[in-house]
Amino acid sequence: MVEQFGIELIQSLKNFLPEITLTLTLAFVIILDLIFGRKVRNIGAYVSLVGLAVTSFFTVKQYGGTYQIFRAMFVVDSYSTFFKFIFILSAFIIIVFSLQSYELKETSARRRLGEYYFLILSLTLGAFLMAGSVNLLMMYLSLELVSISSYILAGYIKESERSSEASMKYVIYGALSSGLMLYGISLIYGLTGELNIYAINASLLSSGYSPIVLLIALILMLAGFGYKISAVPFHYWTPDVYEGAPITVTAFLSVSSKAAGFAMLVRFLKASFIDRTVTVGIEGAWAIIQGLPWTEIIAILSALTMTVGNIIAIWQNNLKRMLAYSSIAHAGYILMGVVVAQNLGISAMLLYFLAYLFMNLGAFYCVMVVAEKTGSEDIEVYKGLGYRMPFLGVAFTIFLVSLTGIPPTFGFVGKLYLFSALINAKVIWLAVVGVLNSVVSLYYYIRVVRNMFLRDPELEKSPIALSTVHIAVILVLLIPTLLFGVYFGPIVDLAQSSVAMFGLR
């Protein structure tokens, strides 16, 4: 028994290489920082970049296979691998951001850079685990790992009141939601006697269950997920934290932890609450289990999320806060992909995440650069900016246009596929809400563009130079945003083949 378990363990470890690499990297980061931190300030960053590179190498090798490891605690499949790509990419980009972030340079944070990168990596590790875990306990653990890392990151600039306030709100809010989630888990455990989502599904189908308890459990768990993906009405922390946290962290949270939350949510719903015995007419559609209308719940959350996010965003004059609300709205869009309960929706969701990665990070980066040059995130400082730094102006415009979802940008393709999913599933009302929302969103995105180009600079008129690094980073984000906007075949292919989850069609 023991040696048999040993073999099993070896197998598991083989397929666990990316996570192991990450873990080792974060250990290295902290150690090397202790040793060389004085001399090479950014050693942590370089180490983590290398580590991420290695991780991505292993991840690429993993792509396509589906394994279940560590005694059905964790799976490796295309779905999780796709998300891992996203986490790696965003972590990579964020670290590059952080290398130039004035917030980290000019505050006490500069003395804690090693730990900063350590936390970035630990968050990424948590996200990896979230993407792959198929056991409620594992889900809870990895969620907590992500949360704890992000609490600290949010409050990373200790002396800044905004930052620490953000972290405090975050921790209280997060702790409560994870508490609710845990209670939900406990109910499910009681109902099915299982923690593994496949087993849960099996027992739900085999032996009867009380839909009421299941409903409570689901809603309580949604509180947990909803808080991670900041879906209305669990979104309240988002604007405050996003505004308070250092901008690099905000950008990171807006992509990585959101994506992780979605990865976990979708896997959980799809694995536990569908009826695999029934076959549906449409290819790639799932049958929902009896008595639990979770698609409706998600649909309502989605509509609420995008609408609320957009209409509040209209009011924001602080760019960071505006982007926070816009990220809420985007969570709403992405949820549309879940509503349809079809693989098409999931592929659309994956596609959108890729788009969202580039355009959102791009927008945040532009805000960061501007904040660095002008010292403010207020929309006022953007007046005439398009003439003071034309390149950034144009790039920012393109990112915003992409966020609005106007061709020929990647954002449009993402939206196109989300709406396609909805219409294919005949959920027209939500599609209409969606498109109207994207019109509404134009108001506040275009507001920035207007200030940049249609207004003349008031205080400063002198042009602002961008360093080559800035330009390079922007290009890295800009080129995909445009290229995939006109030629998205391969990406769509990737996204569609990445919906394959372990043990599911």
Add this chain to the structure above:
Amino acid sequence: MQVNLSMFKNVGLEHFLVVSAILFSLGIYAVVTRKNAIMVLMGIELILNSANINFIAFSKYSTGDITGHLVAIFVIILAAAEAAIAIAIVLNIYKNFLTVNIDEIDNLKQ
């Protein structure tokens, strides 16, 4: 809702669940009402405890295996970790604001 009066005799699963439910609610009450950040943390601890009671009770009565216990252990561990972080953050808040009353800490809004 009809409740069989026999419940007051032989204590069973439901009793523990009810206790945990009450603890849960009290926890939420604490989280919502108490101004002091630390009290809020206490409330959260109550919630976690209630969840734990569920796990243990279920694993005794419903599933009959030990899994619940393990979950409980991990929950306790995480509770500790969370508490540590939370307290640290609260201390930091205290450094910056010289108060730990959450409602006075609302610079970030709207």
Add this chain to the structure above:
Amino acid sequence: MAQDTLILFSILALLLPLGGFLLLIFFGRRLPRQGDVIETGLVLGSLILSFVVFFNKILNFPEPIEWKFEWVNFGFVKDWGEMKITLGILVDNLSATMLVVVTVISSLVHIFSIGYMKDDVRYSRYFAYLGFFTFSMLGIVLTNNFFTMYVFWELVGVSSYLLIGHWYEKKSASDAAKKAFIVNRVGDFGFFVGIMIIWASLKTFNFGEVFAGIEQGKLSGGLLTAAGILVFCGAIGKSAQFPLHVWLPDAMEGPTPVSALIHAATMVAAGVYLTARTYAMMTADALTFIAYIGAITAFIAATIAITQTDIKKVLAYSTISQLGYMTMSLGSGAYVAGFFHLVTHAAFKAGLFLGSGSVIHAMHHALHKVHDHHTDPQDIRNMGGLKKKMPVTYYTFLIYTLAISGIPLTSGFLSKDSILAGAFAFGKLSGHVLIPFIGFFVAGLTAFYMFRLLILTFHGEPKRKDVFEHIHESPKVMTVPLVILAILSLWFIFGPNPFDASSTWVEKYIHKPRSVVPTQQQFEFNLPVKLEEGAAITEYDHALHKAHIPAMLLSLGMAGLGILFAFLTYQWGKISAEKVANAIRPVYTFLKNKWYFDELYANTFVLATLGISRFARWFDLKVIDGIVDGSAYLTKLWSFSIGKFDWNIIDGLVNLVAYVTGFFGYVVRLLQNGKVQTYIIYVVFAVIVLFYIFLG
């Protein structure tokens, strides 16, 4: 001479003036003498050509000659067949005659203008426009289909617009031009609707094919009548028939030769020509309508003319009344007579205008000499006794006046007499006795006011001695046309016998077209009845024949009376005009103010249109944009109540949505109060709500 040559000539006649126009409009100022000679020469050229065409047609070709070409082709169209529009030229006796009339008058006016417009600021432009007009007019004459008819119809409208507004520095001039165009547009609107009916039901514009189609019964009943009347609406506009006659008097703002050419001789007669062209498709009801319109017009205009004091206004109203005459005669079935009157009237009315022109010219210069720039050179109350100073003008003017009053030995006598005969017969047969009655009454009125004009202008003592000193006879270039026109207004031009209209070449060569209307829609007395002598003649022809002599006598009587009264009043002063006027003051003022037509229209149609258009604008700005913008008041109130909100960006449709979204945004935003525990309450609350929503 072959047919194609004939066609070729007529096309040339058509195009020469156009060439002149293009030449002058582009290079006018650089040409010698600003190109007036060139233009005149070209028109004379087309005059000669049209004479050639005329005689050839009359003598060699009894049948109409038509030349078609395919203009556009829509290809093969579902349930229509091959849809195409063919245009072309139709030369029959009618158009040939008209061709001559137009070119003659036109060239004479050209020549006259050389003198009259001598030192005008836009001399070349003036001649260019004249050329353009001649071209368009000839187009109307020569066309063989409704489409091009409409096209040239509008084009003459434009040229008249340009010429009326020739002195556009004067507001009155540009106003008159505008008025003329728009009023005409109203008529043309009807004309176009008529064309639409014809096209929709007969699938062709060509006159011949249209008539053939009607004969096959493709278009009949009320729709046919409607089509007829609607087409006639064009005539109402152009020929200034009641109720659209108001533009013509104002049109006198243009240079006098223009009035002579366009607003007396040719263009306004185009309406009559159109009615004659489409005569075959007119049903009985349509004809009655036409007859009454004509009669009413004739009467109204005549009554107004009595009271006018502006020499050109008098002539203008007489023109309207004469046009009413023609229309009436067409309506009452005297087809040939109507057209005949058109021809004769063209000559003497042009003459009258040119004569008045020469008077005005003289007056103008005289007034200029005495540095009097306030007196109106056109007001007959300042004239008188000009007979001695400008004899040529006077005697020619006299001949015209006799002609228009229908005194024997003049062309007017012949045509007018047969018109009245026609009216007489019509009244007798159809029972519409009002028509002949008005006819005769107006004959008298005409004689009266024309002689009033003549007397006041030329006879008696000059009213302004000082001016009178400087009056001179106009130069040759102006008097020669007068003489020619005077000759043209005599009987022998048309026929040997001054008392028998039927002996004239007009009556010989121009025949009433056979009606294609279904018999039940014709007057029964127009249906051919077999009489003993082989020829199929209608009851109407019979009555007409019998009506000649009485009509002649009666009309002579009326004219005589009119002239008598004129002399009694203005020459010998036996009757005091003032007394009469005072006696019937209300009537007098009513007539003096032209029956208040202008005021009526100004206060109804014009006002309404402007009102509606203002409303439309207001509606756009306030209501639609208001709905869109969210009305200003609310917006202000709102932005006041919620503090600063960037209305620049979220504006527009934008505003309504923004207004709504903004509202919700504001409400929802209030929830975001920065207190984490409040958030938590919401969350827990939401959880409970969600639960209970999905429980049921």
Add this chain to the structure above:
Amino acid sequence: MQILGIGILTWIVFLPILAMILVLLVPKGREIWIKWISVVATGIQVILAVVLLLNYRYDLAGINTLEGFQFVEKYRWIDVSGVAWFGRIVIEYFLGVDGLSMPMVVLTALICFIGSIASWELPKAKGYYALYLLLDTGMMGVFVALDFFLFYIFWEVMLLPMYFLIGIWGGPRREYAAIKFFIYTLLGSVLMLLVMIGLYFSTSIIDPVTGEKVHTFNMLAMMDPKNYEPGAIFSGLHTTWRYIAYIALFIGFAIKVPIVPFHTWLPDAHVEAPTPISVILAGVLLKMGTYGMLRISFPIFPDGMLKYALPMAILGFINIVYGALAAMAQEDFKKLIAYSSISHMGYVVLGMAALNTQGVTGAIMQMFNHGTITAMLFLIVGVLYDRAHTRGLYEFGGLANQMPKYFGIVIVAFFAALGLPGLSGFISEAFVFLGAFQTYKWIAIFSATGVIITAGYILWTTQRLFFGQLPDRWKNLPDINARELVTLVPLAIIVIFLGVYPSPLINLMNTSVNHLVRFVSEMGQAGGMQIGILP
């Protein structure tokens, strides 16, 4: 036919993009190069359009048959070899012209060329011309795209450049106008997007290459009922969803046309935009709405078209009369012209609603003619505004003597606008009415009253501007200069030529038009529906 191995349509569409790149590369202080590059590029575009015209085959119909299209370029653009549960996704790069698009292509090339000359004096030339050329590509693409997705891309690509062109180079209220334009159009196009996706899922064709079932955005495929999958949202005829889709599309296009009551963006946009952009807006952009209806709404939703033909005709009537009346009350020259545009586009709508050869031919001719005429009008306004810096109609008078050449041109344009025979405007209006009358007697008659009102405000404007006494402040207004003449005279020539001899234009389109009319009416009648219920 190809140039350097690349299809001519690709050239004509993407030439401006190349020029744009060149423009962006031009170093600072070399503004003149930028101008020349753009003018030359657009000029070449015109030449290419002429080449197309010369090689155009008049006997091909197009509309719904691939072989009926000319200069076709059809490549797989996006081809997602599918996963089991979701067939293949095929988006084609599919260009081609037929009788509907050919006139529009010529028009676009011409107007863009003239516009680029007219833009000569504008500041910030680099940004301006870059955006201008991008806009050019967008418009040209819309008219030649035969793949709905491609069409949509081009459609949307125009938005942003237009927003900037109005917003940066516009008049005092430019921001408002720009955003209004942007929001309106986006609102319309998102509706279009939904319909497009719905169609995409409803239709599927057999891939000739692999023989498998393929979803496609190919418009021609969407026009064929056989390609609709049973049970799909838009399958069948006369279903509620199809009607809803038709209306959604209609609104999407109506906003561009614009049809009352979606028109209020137009006066603002036109008035605020700089002259060349107003020219582009009125000359080309408005046509895209009506073109979209002819190219997409009618053939794909013939049932919806027939069901809502009567309301459409009524809307056309409202446009004509309402626009004319509103124009009459304006005191700003440019605003007046803007409203006259609304009125004139009403003729197009009426003609299309008639759905017979003459009506549709008239409509397309009106699209072309209005393009040229209104371009002239806006240029004319521009000429005056550049000199006087005001557009108040009440402030002028007696210009006829001051600026005779200008007066001459204006008279041509004005008379063309009021539909004077012999000028192109008349022909199209006449055909529209003749066509409409066969279907809707009374609507046609009522609409014809618009002609009178038009005459009213045109002549009134002429009088205000040119007649009467010249105010002293304008004593030294220079007459129209050479560059402006270069922009105006070609248009004037076209207007006159087409007014006298419209056959070239008609022959260009009538095969296609006949085909379209037959196709739509037969398709619709298949569902037992026919047009022409007299109101």
Add this chain to the structure above:
Amino acid sequence: MSLFDLAFYLLAIITIGSAIVVVSARNIIYSAFALLFTFFGVAGLYILLNADFIAVTQVLIYVGGILVLIIFGVMLTTKVFDVPVRTETLHVGPAIVITGAIMGTLVGVVLKTRWFNVFNVQWEGTTKKIGEKLMTDFLLPFEVASVVLLVALLGAVIIARKEK
């Protein structure tokens, strides 16, 4: 009424009563000490559910760790000695409403549901089983937990330590 039942009710009353004190006491110190009793009560309940190991862990970690931590927190963030440490409460009204709602719902559901209630296993000593499970099935969570603790540790230090 067996001894088991008696014990249960006793512990339940202790737990809930002290919990009520926790949430309602005005003085933080009181609530802190009430929390102590709650934890003990819960531990007792664990023993009733024969989860001996968990009970011990509860006592060790909660009482020995978390509670001490909390009290430290209280000490560090309130001036204990000069003024009595009071904390006000806010929006009690809504709080009572939602708490009542939740409690009612949960209790109701708990009592109404027919739970999968078959076993009544009596473990003697769960420690060994837990150990085995921990090393086999729950190996991954175990490792992850260690990472979580590491992160927490580091984070706490980062945030709490004084900047020099």
